[in-house]
Amino acid sequence: MEWCAPPARLWGMGGAPEARTTPSRENEMSEKSYRDAIRDAMMEEMDRDANVLIMGEDIGVYEGTFRITAGMLKKYGPKRVLDTPIAEAGMVGTAVGMAMLGLRPIVEMMTMNFAIVAADQILNHAAKVRYFSGGQVDVPMVVRGPQGAGVQLSAQHSQSFESFYAHFPGIHVVAPATPADAKGLLKTAIRGNDPVIFLESAALYGMKGEVPDDPNFTVPFGQSRVAREGKDVTIVSFSRMLQLSLAVAAKLASDEGIECEVIDLRTLRPLDMDPVYASVTKTHRAVVVQEQWKPFGVAAEIAANITETVFDELDAPVARVTGEDVPMPYARNLELLATPHEPEIERAVRKVLYKT
Amino acid sequence: MTAIETVVDRSVTEALETMMLIRTFEEKSAALRAANLSPNMCTSVGQEASAAGVIKNLREDDLILTNHRSAGHLLARGAEPGRIFAEIMGKSTGYCKGKSGSLHISVKELGVVLTSTIVGGELSLAPGVGLSLSMSKSDAIAVVFFGDGAATEGIFHESLNLAAVWNLPVLYVCENNQWQAYVHRKETMLADHVSEFARAYGVPSKTVDGNDVEVVLDAARNAVDYVRTMRKPYLLETYTYRVRGHMEPDDQAYVDKEELASWKRRDPISLIQSRLQRDGELTQDEIDVMWQRVQQRVEDAAQFALDSPYPGFDEMTTDVYA
Numbered sequence A: 001m002e003w004c005a006p007p008a009r010l011w012g013m014g015g016a017p018e019a020r021t022t023p024s025r026e027n028e029m030s031e032k033s034y035r036d037a038i039r040d041a042m043m044e045e046m047d048r049d050a051n052v053l054i055m056g057e058d059i060g061v062y063e064g065t066f067r068i069t070a071g072m073l074k075k076y077g078p079k080r081v082l083d084t085p086i087a088e089a090g091m092v093g094t095a096v097g098m099a100m101l102g103l104r105p106i107v108e109m110m111t112m113n114f115a116i117v118a119a120d121q122i123l124n125h126a127a128k129v130r131y132f133s134g135g136q137v138d139v140p141m142v143v144r145g146p147q148g149a150g151v152q153l154s155a156q157h158s159q160s161f162e163s164f165y166a167h168f169p170g171i172h173v174v175a176p177a178t179p180a181d182a183k184g185l186l187k188t189a190i191r192g193n194d195p196v197i198f199l200e201s202a203a204l205y206g207m208k209g210e211v212p213d214d215p216n217f218t219v220p221f222g223q224s225r226v227a228r229e230g231k232d233v234t235i236v237s238f239s240r241m242l243q244l245s246l247a248v249a250a251k252l253a254s255d256e257g258i259e260c261e262v263i264d265l266r267t268l269r270p271l272d273m274d275p276v277y278a279s280v281t282k283t284h285r286a287v288v289v290q291e292q293w294k295p296f297g298v299a300a301e302i303a304a305n306i307t308e309t310v311f312d313e314l315d316a317p318v319a320r321v322t323g324e325d326v327p328m329p330y331a332r333n334l335e336l337l338a339t340p341h342e343p344e345i346e347r348a349v350r351k352v353l354y355k356t
Numbered sequence B: 001m002t003a004i005e006t007v008v009d010r011s012v013t014e015a016l017e018t019m020m021l022i023r024t025f026e027e028k029s030a031a032l033r034a035a036n037l038s039p040n041m042c043t044s045v046g047q048e049a050s051a052a053g054v055i056k057n058l059r060e061d062d063l064i065l066t067n068h069r070s071a072g073h074l075l076a077r078g079a080e081p082g083r084i085f086a087e088i089m090g091k092s093t094g095y096c097k098g099k100s101g102s103l104h105i106s107v108k109e110l111g112v113v114l115t116s117t118i119v120g121g122e123l124s125l126a127p128g129v130g131l132s133l134s135m136s137k138s139d140a141i142a143v144v145f146f147g148d149g150a151a152t153e154g155i156f157h158e159s160l161n162l163a164a165v166w167n168l169p170v171l172y173v174c175e176n177n178q179w180q181a182y183v184h185r186k187e188t189m190l191a192d193h194v195s196e197f198a199r200a201y202g203v204p205s206k207t208v209d210g211n212d213v214e215v216v217l218d219a220a221r222n223a224v225d226y227v228r229t230m231r232k233p234y235l236l237e238t239y240t241y242r243v244r245g246h247m248e249p250d251d252q253a254y255v256d257k258e259e260l261a262s263w264k265r266r267d268p269i270s271l272i273q274s275r276l277q278r279d280g281e282l283t284q285d286e287i288d289v290m291w292q293r294v295q296q297r298v299e300d301a302a303q304f305a306l307d308s309p310y311p312g313f314d315e316m317t318t319d320v321y322a
Helices: A034-048 A072-076 A088-100 A112-126 A162-166 A179-191 A239-256 A274-283 A298-313 A332-338 A342-352 B003-034 B048-055 B071-076 B081-088 B121-135 B154-165 B195-200 B213-230 B257-264 B268-278 B284-307 B313-317
Strands: A029-033 A052-056 A081-083 A104-108 A142-147 A172-174 A196-201 A208-212 A225-228 A233-237 A260-264 A267-269 A286-293 A319-323 B063-067 B112-116 B142-147 B170-176 B205-209 B234-239
Touching: A029 A034, A029 A179, A034 A052, A034 A072, A034 A179, A034 A196, A034 A208, A052 A088, A072 A081, A088 A104, A088 A112, A088 B112, A088 B121, A088 B154, A112 A142, A112 A196, A112 B121, A142 A179, A162 A172, A162 A196, A162 A267, A162 A286, A162 A298, A172 A179, A179 A196, A179 A208, A196 A239, A225 A239, A225 A274, A233 A239, A233 A274, A233 A342, A239 A260, A239 A286, A239 A342, A260 A274, A274 A286, A274 A298, A286 A298, A286 A342, A298 A319, A319 A342, B003 B048, B003 B071, B003 B081, B003 B213, B003 B268, B003 B284, B048 B071, B048 B142, B048 B170, B048 B213, B048 B234, B048 B268, B063 B071, B063 B121, B071 B081, B071 B112, B081 B284, B112 B121, B121 B142, B121 B154, B121 B170, B154 B170, B154 B195, B170 B213, B195 B205, B195 B234, B205 B213, B213 B234, B213 B268, B268 B284
Parallel strands: A052 A081, A052 A104, A104 A142, A142 A196, A172 A196, A233 A260, A233 A286, A286 A319, B063 B112, B063 B142, B142 B170, B170 B234, B205 B234
Antiparallel strands: A029 A208, A172 A267, A225 A260
């Protein structure tokens, strides 16, 4: 069923025409930063689909607080790159309205902490419209931005929101750990027909990695990835903590011969547990690493799933490595203390191996 | 009588029949609730002139957003009363397959984008609907219905400001019914008219007698023309009164009896009926026929809903994701 009004089309508003044909670059890779990978994903999708647009605070003329939107206003013009007032609820509500009418808005949050101001629009509207309209209306939109601990940003600017959003049915929650995943998952988010919370790690923006050049490269939701194979302990993580977990796995393997299998969840909703179960069936021990607070977090969900499904395979209780259960302190020494680092992951691995 | 006057007269008579339909529907809905045949819902009794008068001025391709007191807007928009009753009862023949109730009805083919039961939710989505229309080739407009209660939400101000700075074709219709759930408006805002806020955002506005459908028809015609041709927002405040309680059932013990009685004397339907009779536009017999017609339609609609099945259990898990 179509709306009685003609569906909106961003006709004639700059950018390349729809359905641009791009030469296939199937097997080529380039080294890109996580930041550039995110920008590439958005620009490729804006080239591909004239209904994709981006809106947010300081993203146009200023080109973004974290420079994610550099060059975008110049290329696509002010009707597809919208600087908004400082009105998070208003801008996300606007995006929900546009998405319901068939546009594909991306909302950049300067940091995901500010998206709480728009929680009503995300959780009460975007997440539920499809269901309570009886499937009449899709809400194809992405709310993306950085989250997590930085350097002395204090308690309101250092939070992690994966479990907060992943609790709610009706939205997808994505948290990429690498530049390639940042690009491929964001493209899937923009092309999909559901609202997506896309959680970037501010601390990873400068990280470089190999990213496929193929404009048709996407990473599907709900496919956890074995980031490193191992036989002794399973480490489950995502986003920046995945990188720390890989560093610990490399160190333990070379120093002590402990082989950790590291699994990157990539998306928290949908959550793909099968590779985790397969790994735990092999290693019989699991550590879950997250930056956010311990109570009611992703690690608790993973541990509960492991217990429900492969309990008999476990040789030790599942261990959790998490941030300290306090509002993020400002003083640098306390901030570092409140955030998980490699030694805590290493300790958790030893704990499940009973090597304390 | 000139041809133009005939057209105007017919639109008033049509608006009257729409108001009769809304009144009859709402009272039946309350009766079904009282008989435990239907869940709780919010009626718009006393506010019929606003819904009928504004929506009568819209084109088929205009889009509306509304709130928890939405049945009047849906009926004025041409919704089937049986499918609204069915939705309220949570039946599979409802507009949203029984998944929204009265609370969240969307009807794509009627251009009803959303019914929001988070007060102000409809206001938060309205700029996006306006922006979509302004980006299309269409000159359709968006109309958002909200109450004086929603005007005390912060999102009202964000929404109005966005529509103003982005020149969006959104008609804001504040049905100031003097009640914010169970608290009188005078307890919650110092301004008497919500239209006063609009001026601060550079949005033209007007407050009109929301119980006089001819006044509403006229003001809405001007407002709709302004939004459609200027591609800019406008705020129309229909000053009216919520005659029944916030939510059925409600004994209205908290309502000042004299205030309620004085507004009942200005009942929007009686007002226009007696005016049309006085002017010789309608006879008592013709009015009786109109009432009988809507009553039969509402009775049939209620029966349709009562006879309709509940959704199958498999509906519980469908429609969450695309």
